[in-house]
Amino acid sequence: VSIIGMSLQAIVAITMLIVWRWSGSLSAMSALWLVSAGLPLWMLVAVMFYCRDLARREQEDLDEIARHSGSDSALFDRAEDLEQRPAARRVAWLDKFVVPIFTLLWAAIHVTVSTLVLRRLDGVGTVEMVSPSQNVLFLIIAGFVTFLFSYYALGMARVQAWRLLRSTGSFLLINTLAIGACVGALVFAWQGYSSLDRAVAWVIPVVGIVLAGELVLNFILDVYRPRVPDQEHRYSFDSRLLNIVAEPSRVGHGLAETVNYQFGFEVSRSWFYQLL
Numbered sequence: 001v002s003i004i005g006m007s008l009q010a011i012v013a014i015t016m017l018i019v020w021r022w023s024g025s026l027s028a029m030s031a032l033w034l035v036s037a038g039l040p041l042w043m044l045v046a047v048m049f050y051c052r053d054l055a056r057r058e059q060e061d062l063d064e065i066a067r068h069s070g071s072d073s074a075l076f077d078r079a080e081d082l083e084q085r086p087a088a089r090r091v092a093w094l095d096k097f098v099v100p101i102f103t104l105l106w107a108a109i110h111v112t113v114s115t116l117v118l119r120r121l122d123g124v125g126t127v128e129m130v131s132p133s134q135n136v137l138f139l140i141i142a143g144f145v146t147f148l149f150s151y152y153a154l155g156m157a158r159v160q161a162w163r164l165l166r167s168t169g170s171f172l173l174i175n176t177l178a179i180g181a182c183v184g185a186l187v188f189a190w191q192g193y194s195s196l197d198r199a200v201a202w203v204i205p206v207v208g209i210v211l212a213g214e215l216v217l218n219f220i221l222d223v224y225r226p227r228v229p230d231q232e233h234r235y236s237f238d239s240r241l242l243n244i245v246a247e248p249s250r251v252g253h254g255l256a257e258t259v260n261y262q263f264g265f266e267v268s269r270s271w272f273y274q275l276l
Contacts, residue, residue: 001152001156001162001165002042002043002045002046002049002165002168003046005042005149005153005168005172006039006042006046008145008146008149008172009035009036009038009039009172010039011142012035012142012146012175013032013035013036013039015139016031016032016139016142016182018138019139019182020032022131023130023131023132023135023186024127024128024129025127025129025132025135025182025185025186025189025197026121026124026198026200026201027182027185027186027197027198027200027201027204028135028139028182028186029117029120029201030117030178030200030201030202030204030205031175031178031179031181031182031204033113033205033208034174034178034204034205035175035178035179037106037109037113037208038168038171038172038175040102040105040109041167041168041171041237044099044102044237045164045167047094048091048094048099048164049164051087051090051094052091054087054090055087055088055090057087058085058087058088059085059088062085095233095235099235099236099237100219100222100236103215103216103218103219103222103235103236103237104216104219106212106237107211107212107213107215107216107219108212110209110211110212110215111208111209111212113208114205114206114208114212117201117204117205118202121198121201121202121205126194127194127197127198128194129186129189129194132187132189132190133190135186136183136186136187136190139179142179143176143180146175146179150169150170150172150173150175150176151173152169153169153172154166154246154247156169157169160232163232164235166238166243167235167237167238167239170238170239170242170243170245170246171239173245174207174242174245174246178204178207181200181203181204182200185197185199185200185201211241214240214241215236215239218236218238218239219236221236222235222236
C-alpha cells in the first residue's frame with residue numbers, strides 16, 4: 001500500500017506539473033511542491049513496514065526454534081540482550097535515529113520549498129492562464145483518486161499494526177484539499193476572475209510552513225516524552241493537525257466523552273450536539 005501510495009503521489013505530482021506548465025496557474029505551481037513533498041514520507045513508511053515485517057518473521061523463527069528444541073524462552077530473551085536479532089535491532093535503530101532525523105529534514109524541505117514559492121509569487125505579476133477549463137478535468141480526476149486512496153489508507157490505519165499509514169493518509173488528504181482549491185481557482189479564472197488563483201497560491205505554502213513548525217515541535221516533545229511500556233508510540237512525523245483535518249469525527253468523539261464526563265450525563269446524545 002505504501003509503494004502504491006508513493007506511485008500515486010508521483011503521478012499526481014506529474015499531473016500538477018503538466019497543469020502548471022500548460023495553464024500557467026500559480027496555484028498549481030504551489031500545489032505541485034506540496035504534493036511532491038509527500039514522496040519521501042511514503043518512502044519512509046514503506047521502509048519501516050518492510051523492516052517491521054522482517055523483525056516479525058525473525059521473532060516467529062525464534063519462537064518456532066524454541067518450540068521444537070524445548071528450550072526455555074529465557075534463552076531467547078538472553079539472545080536479545082546479546083544483540084543477536086539483527087532485524088529487531090534495525091527497527092530500533094530506525095525508530096531512534098532515522099525517524100527524528102527524517103522529521104527535521106522533512107520540516108526543512110517544507111520550509112525551504114514554501115519560502116521559495118512565496119518569493120516567486122512576490123516577484124510574479126498578473127498571469128494570464130491558458131485553457132483553464134481543460135485543465136480542470138485533469139485536476140478533478142487527480143483529486144478524486146487521491147481522496148479515495150487517502151481514506152483507504154486512513155481506514156487501514158485504524159488497525160494498530162498499520163498505524164503508520166495515518167500520517168501518509170492525512171497528508172494525502174491535505175493534497176486533495178489543495179487540488180480542490182486549485183480546481184476552484186481555475187474555474188474562477190475560466191469565468192474571468194484570476195485573483196483567486198494567486199490567493200490559493202499564497203495559502204498553500206503558508207500551510208507548508210505551519211506543518212514544518214508542528215514537525216519541529218513534535219520532534220522536541222518526542223525527545224522528552226517518556227516511553228511507557230505497552231503504550232502506542234506516535235512518531236514525530238505523524239502530524240496531529242493534519243490528522244484533525246483528515247478525521248474530525250475522531251476529535252468529535254473525544255470531545256463528546258469529555259463533555260459527558262464534565263456534565264455527568266450524555267450531552268453527546270442530545271439532538272443539538274449531534275446536529276453540531
